Amino acid sequence: MIIDVHRHLVIKGTVQGSYIQAASKSFSMMYNKANKTNITPRQYIDDIVRKEIDDHADNIIVEMDAAGVDISVIFAVDYGLLLGEAPIHIFDQNKMYADIAKRHQGRMIPFMAIDPRRKGGLKHCEQAYHEWGMKGFKLHAGVGYMPDDPVCNWVYEKASEWRIPIMCHTGGAPSAPLRWENSRPAYFASAAARYPDADFILAHTGDVGWWQEAMQAAAWLPNVYLDLSLWQKPYRKMPPEQFYKWLRHLTDMVGADKIMFASDAPHPNFHLRLPQWAKVFTDLGPEFTAQEKDLILSGTAKKVLKLGN
16 A cells, blocks of 8 residues: 655635746746756746646546655645635635545545744634644745744644644745745644644755754654655655665654655656656665555554545
């Protein structure tokens, strides 16, 4: 079994135009380096990203099937208070994600994306959890708050009460005006230490700059976990054996029971499609035990998502 704990949908109107324009500068640069091309940011949007628009996530299910992925955790990102509201308000986006998960019952688990500072956020999330069946929170502190600030406490309290995880962006960000420093794993670790009954997933394992900080948090705190999304890009840049050596070190330090397969599609998909990325882990060599492989691919996620056996 394979569970992808980090995936976004590509639906028109769910991302601010200003973010798309700015982020495409970073994403096209990365795409060009990985694929030895020379496309412009505009071409990246028009020729690469727009092809991924999939209003009902039907094509995602096809891709998941091709990759052997059984379940994907899906969520939006709440950029609204920083960049202005997207054409589709984040509250409505969360409802869309919940509805799409119901359309693909058993294949998708929706999390609610929220900026904790947002007016009406608590009431909205209570509805999303109780009525729509959303199973986790998604936080991106880079929009302007600190993860250990009291403004976030209601999210951590509800996560503890409802026994649902919090997906926390950690690491870098594209050329949009996001606060990089707010996404350091250490800040989420401080919050996790204060809320031991809430499970914190450090998305991207802190990325290439802060992975050791994320590793330290997962090694120290029982309620901190790591997802491997966004590592398609560094994987493409190094010999496979070097990536496996890094993963072995990470596993030795925190345990496979703290690590989860993830993609962060769509953008990392343009570096390594989901079937290829899944194969990196299904083909783990003898330096990983069968139990470690199973934990990374699905076992840890089952525990965090309360899926049972």
